[in-house]
Amino acid sequence: MREVREQEFDEFVLARQQRLLRTAYLLCGDWHLAEDLTQNALAKVYTAWNRIQRVEQIDGYVHRILFRTYVDTYRRRRKREILSAAVPDVAGTGIASDVRLTLLSALAEVTPRYRAVLVLRFWEDRSVDETADALGISAGSVKSHTHRGLHQLRSVLGDQALDLIGS
CATH class of the missing domain: 1.10.1740 (Rna Polymerase Sigma Factor; Chain: A)
Structure with missing residues (x-):
């Protein structure tokens, strides 16, 4: 056995x-x-x-x-x-490498809890409930962390956010 x-x-x-x-x-x-x-x-x-x-x-x-x-x-x-601004040399996976590097750099500036929620929700493509279960928090916390994390990410990206949307 x-x-x-x-x-x-x-x-x-x-x-x-x-x-x-x-x-x-x-x-x-x-x-x-x-x-x-x-x-x-x-x-x-x-x-x-x-x-x-x-x-x-x-x-x-x-x-x-x-x-x-x-x-x-x-x-x-x-x-x-x-923290360093240097990002490892990694091949892109469907996203232009400059956009990918910009997003990774900006994601590094988001607080760890918000980053964990953003990675689960948008990279892992998990639902609110699945994210809540994975992190051991409530669905309401996932929603508020997602909102705040995206706000932080937009703040870090600043004017670059509009450039990324157009890419």
């Missing part, structure tokens, strides 16, 4: 690791930190693997861990780290 559960975990990791890594990167803007966040989230899922019964539970659980770990890490690192 144990070997079967471990094989199921291995299959889960192979199927979702890249998506989790991309989501973590969108949250933190640093590939190394994204790898750490993903690894920590998967390690916590592994310890709870036998208690989790359905895949839907696992997806929500791993995303909740990923976002909470990111917010906790950001709070600790914020005081000692100086």
